[in-house]
Amino acid sequence: MSNLSSSAKVALAGEALAGKPVFIHKASDVVRLVNNSDHARNNAQIVMAIALGGVFLDAYDLGALAFGIKDVAREFNLTPAWTGIVASAIMFGAIVGAAIGGYLTDKIGRYRVFMADMFFFVVAALACAFAPNQYVLAGARFIMGLGVGIDLPVAMAFLAEFSRLRGRGNKAASISLWCPTWYAAISISYLLVLLLYAVLPQSHTDWLWRLILGFGAVPAIIIIAIRSRYMSESPVWAANQGNLEGAAKILQRSWGINARVAADADSQPISRVRRARWGNYGALLKGVYLKRTILATVIAIASSFAYNAVAFGLPVIISSFLAQSMLTTILVSLALNLLFAFTGGLLAVRFVPRFGAWKMTTLGYLFQFLALTGLALTGRPDSTAEATLAIAMLALFLLGQGFGPGAHSMTFASLSYPTSLRGVGVGFNQTLMRTSSTVSLFLFPLLTASLDTHVFWIIAFAPLVGLLALLLIRWEPSGYDIDAEDFTDK
Structure with a gap:
């Protein structure tokens, strides 16, 4: 597949679009x-x-x-x-x-x-x-x-x-x-x-x-x-x-x-093409796929752990910061998700062809680490200014999640494997990610009860691990012809 020239590919595409057989x-x-x-x-x-x-x-x-x-x-x-x-x-x-x-x-x-x-x-x-x-x-x-x-x-x-x-x-x-x-x-x-x-x-x-x-x-x-x-x-x-x-x-x-x-x-x-079988899960941990699987898995687990702890605890966090009614808490949570997480997701779609998933995920994790560190240092706000700063840190976290690991955890999971392994690749990734989500949802209330706002130091460890994994494994899936690997001897 790779031995076809770029001009030949363009010509083939042109003929297809022109309606020629x-x-x-x-x-x-x-x-x-x-x-x-x-x-x-x-x-x-x-x-x-x-x-x-x-x-x-x-x-x-x-x-x-x-x-x-x-x-x-x-x-x-x-x-x-x-x-x-x-x-x-x-x-x-x-x-x-x-x-x-x-x-x-x-x-x-x-x-x-x-x-x-x-x-x-x-x-x-x-x-x-x-x-x-x-x-x-x-x-x-x-x-x-x-x-x-x-x-x-x-x-x-x-x-x-x-x-x-x-x-x-x-x-x-x-x-x-x-x-x-x-x-x-x-x-x-x-x-x-x-x-x-x-x-x-x-x-x-x-x-x-x-x-x-x-x-x-x-x-x-x-x-x-x-x-x-x-x-x-x-x-x-x-x-x-x-x-x-x-x-x-x-x-x-x-x-x-x-x-x-x-x-x-x-x-x-x-x-x-590997015949679909349960043993294909083992192929994800061999050859060129081992490093990709490690990176995609770390990104998924770190992203899931941090996001679930913050997002699902968002109503509790906001109500403790602002001391407002549940209605206000729901509205603020909704606004933060729409204005920052949703907007971040749109930015990911728009800019990943230009900058690549690796750079955007790295920047997203950096935003999250800074936001969680800021929340940990701020602690429980004692003034309007501190409460505003805390909400700004939550917004920064959600923005980083949206255009970074939130969007591209699936990019790494899906485009690290060719067609013959894509299903099991995403399935393996999601199994571990869901497990991480379950652990996060279970631990967050317990950690919050014992550590209060110092829990953000624990959560900040997740994006830090994601950053280190990205720096150690520089794999860029965007624009790479991954399906060609089904036709080569890699």
Whole structure:
């Protein structure tokens, strides 16, 4: 694949866009056509948007119960242990789902896993909404977690395999879109809580958590309804399995490329493709992939630990700093997420093709380390000026998360591996990241109770570790033709 000149690649792309027949001789031709595609003239962006709809569901469902867990505990008379089980069931499901989803994404294809995943969301959301007791609710939340865990590997595969290699809107930028999508979903869950809280009669406030959880079925049903018109298998995955005819049809449908399979085409699965099996997780720790796996894993764990400790503790942090009502706390939390985390995510999408994921992640971790150090030094504010400074440090942290590790943790996880390993690569990364999230959410209240604002010294250790990993392993995934490694002897 690498022996084709740049001028030949441009000529091939030009012929494809001009509507001339483009003959596919081998799987690498399909990769080349995708890498040089023009999204302004095809439906590939719609496929990517639908995949991002899955990411939206992930974020929404993970955060949907944040403001309703107390109502659940009261309605079902839950003990503290059962409250913890109900609250954490979705995270444990996500840990299991990530490992399973990574394998299945490589085994049976992106499309089948994605569509099955949507049914998980619908069934689990409705079961949560009508749960008669804590047993059904916890079980439904675990199933929902399976859907969340399964979704990220397949969504990242779609984003990577339906976007071009370089230039504006490249693979790294497309994958970075997961970040603002995630923050948008969290913000919508906040807004939905406020809306329902305002319109529900006082005598029916116990419906609040049920409506919020049940709403998660709505976008999943929409995705299922429109799948037949736009959604398709990844042409790169199909070609790697030896299905060149199927890949050609997808190129025609999604890109408008007049692709045809040559009479002398090699339709056998390419030799470099590893047959999907559980043992492929071990391949992530061998050869050229070892350092990439270490870096992607450290970035994901450090990012998850710090963000969860700060973001999910944000209402508590703000209320202690400002001593305001819960409504004010929710509004300030919403404003910080929209103005800084969401905006940071948009900056990541815009600038990663120019600066690369490595530089932006390094700068993001630096911002976070400075912000957490500032919060630790400020302590509990005694004046308006100190409170303002503390809020500014939280904003700096969220901005750094948005354009740095928050956006690009998935870039490193998705673009460190070729098509044959992408599913298990993201699945492995997400399994460890979800585990880190669980530990972070468990430890943060305990550490805060014993250390108060000195807890920020502990949290600051996470971005510091991320910085050190980036300085030791200078791997830049943006603009690198990672799928070529399925056709070489690296």
